[in-house]
Amino acid sequence: MSTSWDQRVDAFWDAADDTRPAAMLQEMRVLVDERGDADALYEWASVHDFLGREADAVPLYRQALDAGLGAPRRQQAIVQLGSSLRNIGAPAQAVDLLAKQExxxxxxxAAQAFLALAxxxxxxxxxxxxxxxRALAKTLPLYxxxxxxxADDLPV
Incomplete structure (x- = not known):
């Protein structure tokens, strides 16, 4: 039985190790080159993000989204793009992106958590x-x- 592309991507992330960046980039490049679609672009952005290369990840996330990235990766890409924007010193862009996410x-x-940080x-x-x-309140059974x-009464 052959292993699907998504299963191999999952296995890649299960073994992810940021202490070996060159190997990780090489391994993901092989997977990306097999497909070359929006999902592959998202995974390529994600490995850059994971390795602390957020400035490289930002345009890749945007390319994946522009290429029609679908669920469930689309929601993850938006959160990760927002986080990366914040990390590269563009918190206002992160706010604009994340404030629209339900x-x-x-x-x-998660979008609310990263929005709060931005x-x-x-x-x-x-x-x-x-x-x-407000995000926390949804999880509180009593309070x-x-x-x-x-939260609504806080001065902003």
């Missing part, structure tokens, strides 16, 4: 705390409503 079954409230880095600390508390109310 929680979903793939990434949950808002903080943009000097919008009150808004950052609001976003983080969610109170935390949401307090």
């Amino acid at each position: 929680p979903d079954e793939v990434v949950g409230d 808002l903080h880095d943009s000097g919008r600390t009150g808004e950052a705390l609001q976003v983080a508390l 969610g409503r109170a935390v949401t109310t307090y």
Whole structure:
């Protein structure tokens, strides 16, 4: 039985090791070259991001999204692009991207977490705390409503 491309990508990530960047890039390049589609572009961006090469990952994420990247990788790419933008010193771009994202079954409230970080880095600390508390409130069985109310009352 042959192993699918997605299974080999999963195996790649299961064995991911950022202490061997050249080998990781080479191994992912082989997988990317097999497909050359939006999914492959996303994985290529992801390995750069994983290796701390966010500046290289940003245009790759954008290419993958522009090429029609679909679910479930699309949601991950948006979160990862937002995080990478923040990490390269473009938190306002990250805010613009992440503020539009709704929680979903793939990434949950991850966009909200990275949005809070980007808002903080943009000097919008009150808004950052609001976003983080609202996301947290959804998980609280007893005090969610109170935390949401307090978040709404914060000065921004």
